[in-house]
Amino acid sequence: MIGTFNTIVEAVRFRATQTPDDTAFVYLTDGEDNENVLTYQQLHARASSIANRLAPVPKPASDPELLLLVYPQGLEFIEAFLGCLYSGTVAVPIAVPGKNRGAHKIDYLIQDAGLKTGLTTAKTFELLQKTFSHDAWFQSLTWLVTDTIPTAEPRDFPLPRPDDLALLQYTSGSTSQPKGVMVTHANILANSAFIRHAFQNDSSSVSVCWLPSFHDMGLIDGIIQPLYCGFKAVLLNPVHVVQRPLRWLRAFSKYGGTYGGAPNFIFDFCVDRSTPDERAGLDLSRVKHIYNAAEPIRASTMHRFAEAFEVSGFSPKSLFTCFGLAESTLAVTMCRVDRQPGLVTVDAEALTGGQLINRPAGTPGTRELVSSGWPMTDSVLRIVDPETGQECPEGEIGEIWTRGPSVTKGYWNQPNLTAEWFSGYTNTGEGPFLRTGDAGFFREDKGLFVTGRLKDLIIIRGANHYPQDIELTVEQSHEALARNAGAAFSVYTEAGEQLVVIHELKRVALPTAPVQDIAYAILREISLRHALAPVAVVLLRPNGVFKTTSGKVQRSACQRAFLENSLAEHYRWDSLHMNEKQP
Template structure:
């Protein structure tokens, strides 16, 4: 396949070779095509928009992109790439916390423009904000002069900054990951090779466009290979999870995926709609790209949807993070899931002991390092490489590793410029994730900052959380946070969300003893406090990850929305 310098080169190539092929199709809630752009239409609209950008911006200016789900965002993002403007994709704020996050990002990156739609701008503008960025309503240009597309355009180089991906942390100031054009193209090449994509590889996606998985995986990867991307709103998926699978069936997509919780949501939805009609035989690669990946979820999904033609060999666990653009590790397409049974108590001691005893725990492999990626398991204190099957911090090197954090020089040096203690090249990204490599496969076990320490012993929070929400059918799956208090490491706190349909069917006094028993039996520790939350009130990121630090802060501030039963 031809090598591209920047992503707009891909669009120019597809405009020449297949101008009338659909590049993007956006579906309504009922899965009817709502909007559609061919490669020619996409190229023309993106260049027109870039021309308008150049009337008010210079190369390197930042522009916040605040859009609802749809194709307008894609045109704006590509327009920024053409114009050399640094795009900053953001979630449309709808709550006070989100408004504060937006202001924090404005203060951090000093954008020249905020690009949005007219319907959003009036709600987002803050008349007291000084100085205020320029607001550009993409669908409203009353006084704009037609852009001069014959004028010289900025020279966009591969090493130039393409966009800033703000991470979803909630208890600290927002951090902007600086992703270059070269980073994007390098990771796109890795993903294409790992996923086996070609121009016929239709992709279906619902993950938000401001999330790295949605942008890099569902939007830019199809553009890179010249395939069609079929997109739907994340709200549609959250309300009706099976619409995701219906879209795969309708468009006979080869590739689609999401975080682990999405597969579990489909299993539960199928229990409510057992007579749905689906044809999933075309689905060759079902990527699962968020930790933790649970074997129970994968097995339940494969079993539930086998009758619709889903092949369990299509399951594709993988691993990545925004700091390396998107993906760093993945399996071999079509080989299914690899697992390893290990001794649970030994795992808490940082040791990997293969075991099939009653105390064993099944871990899911996230695959091997993608071509062009180096992964090392490192002692986070000494900086030395760990012995085989020893748990350490995951370090990553490769052309897809981002430049650093926007205007955070010391944090950038600390995170992105690391070498092993033996001094051997290359420089590595510290991920703050824990894991080990066994027979070339990466197994992710948790995050350093989330580790729970009780009486000197380490516990992975996701393991305790699984015990909690499995204790009673009225507890929401994957909606639990466990942590210890900063000044009391021996006090385990559990915060668990109640399922909506059960909140009037059970009593807290009946459920809490079951939770306590499950934790004691499986982990040999007694919870200090157990809090049950109202449905939908547990804080999560846009990819479904539990925001444990933010929930700890809510607990300490006494602002959790409790369910009292």
């Protein structure tokens, strides 16, 4: 039963009343068999008890309190997040920092959002205190441990209004400093309705999600979509799945999972890190919709995954694609049950120049593109020349612009950036649009094709080059190179902008990899396929490429680390200094 709701708070209350004993969430603490289970009634009671501690006297919506949520993957995050929504406070989720990871981001968030209170679990607080007790950011916060709050009889809190702020979703910072996206309750409901409509989710669905809860995909789709539709969600820890990707698919098999999604890289991992016997032991026949939502989505990845898991009963028609970003709550376009992802094969060289020339599939010098679906009927999608504001003809590359009820209010405390990115108008005066900063083209019969980030474009001698094309060339140049583990970017030299490529070696290849041969193979393939000559080729140790929590390559961070000589280098061929750095 879907029901009619104005906020997700109403949805949870409704389910706690109508189906109190139904399972809302199952969290696999070890990624395999150990379960923590939460029913709708238990979730409602926990959220209400936490809300009572947060705001026994609710504050006006015009002056909400912002609360930092620092939680590991698990049910405690869901309880605390809903406790914030119940109490009218605004949740600001963030990853648990480690000794050498993430603390600078929390420090930035505290200053940017003016945060004064942090919520966490007792165990996490002990770890934070042990590591950061002398850090200014840790000392500046008043900490509330929520999993030790006694569960009390639920009380009724004033319902939030649809236009009230629900959370600040800080962007991953893949191309810039993180920004706090202001997401309202109405935004959440609109995007939840879009996702439900596209995939026809209902109370009989079962989702399996390993994406981080503090990330927009993990939160909006992994947690809120099940609450909105009233189906059971099985949750895993991202660390467990990255270690052994087949755990994700085993959960589908064990719990009868019908729905889920992940970035592009995990689909490759599932194929590369499984055996034929392991695949044959899975039952994926009940899967209706698994979506790939990385940017860009690789058509080869889709083909490999569908072929590899056909033996598991997986149907290629169950593999979908999406495009989205935090500034639009989550989803912008999605494939649907009745509209499968579209494929086109185009001339690769022409594509780098911003032109689309169709070629027969399998033609040398081509690139196969896969679409990311269509917008919801209550939203508008435009492909626009960012310099002139002129709408591009169908099939021509431009910047992707969107408007609709899922588009958020803008960036917290950033009026200039909000005006720049949320107030796009075409040269005919149509708007305002959210400018996504992504390049792509649209075909009504096949959907939206995302070709890359505008800011990531590499321009050398006046010619445009998409970094993901170069990265794929590098990856395929030698068997010792890891999948989805490279970055291409430009650096400024006396001769102008020049290309640099970095790529991780496979762990098993690290001790004996013929690094000089690998570097020369990379140089040769880039020259043949892109007519470019990198000034540096850097081979990295495993996990050396900077990525966001959702697996997107942070090219700007990689570029900074290269310039600062702080990459996890195993070998470097470098014409800038005319030397080779040996392992």
